[in-house]
Amino acid sequence: RRREQGSSRHIPIIAVTAHALDGEKAHVLDAGMDDYIAKPFTPAILERTLLRWIGKPKTSLPPPLQPLAAAQQSIRPAAPDLDPDVECSPKLLELFTRLAPGQLEELRGKVAARDAEAARAQAHKLKGGLYAVGAGPLATLIEEQRSAIAKGEWEPVEAKLEEIQLRFDAVIKALSQAPANQTQKTASGEA
């Protein structure tokens, strides 16, 4: 930004951050950035953000920063939690898509019943499965809930459950639609 001082040149800078908080938005703007994208984000969000900045006259004033984090929440992304580079065996995919929905349902039930031990055990199980299929961000979110449950913070956990369900459903949907050639076949049978 210092280099641009005294010239009409303005190179848009877009921050990519894992912290979708209002404070973070102010922080990146104060640092001289023009926009920001909160993780996780979809290709469509990236494209829309880039298009907002590409092709505009270099001297034009930037448009006002949009509340992207809020906008992202209203969009049902394909499965931003899934790492596309992770290959799962067909058996692993079958196990996860068959068993994990019940694990989340069980977790919700245990949270509603305020059964800390059972809820933490379910969260532990669900988290492991999410890591297995490459849904690391959602697994991390589940682990955060597990920690919160341990501290007796039930209300924040309940408040997160809807978001978790939406993101989880997107993961299941994406995995269910994964073409067979994107999964790697296991080399051998069961032990």
Place this chain on the structure above:
Amino acid sequence: MSQSSQTIHVLVIDDDEIAREYMCDVLRKAGFNVEDMPSSIGVTNRLVRDRCDVVVIDVMMPAIRGDKLAGLLRKNSQLKELAVVMVSGAPREELEQLGPEIDPDRVVNKGNVRTKLVDAVVSAYRERATAK
């Protein structure tokens, strides 16, 4: 994958079917000879009978916890050369509970199975093999 991994015989123990298949999948792709069990019951006999080189154990399991199992294996004179890799979903809180008698050769966070488990198994095996 390295030639050595193809000769290493690994037994994976985890009560969770998804997590167990996940670890088996990662290890099979790396070329290991992999078998699995859903609980700690009967593990000692299986390890002795099948002459396993490395056992991968989840810490949190019902009936006999993984750390307790590891402690039992360490006391078994027939399994002195067995390399033990513990897998934990919440290392800090769980590992603080592990006693000194457990002495795992390696500990892997469940979140790092894809990137760390193969290295942990190979290095644990090599250390034990060198110590023979």
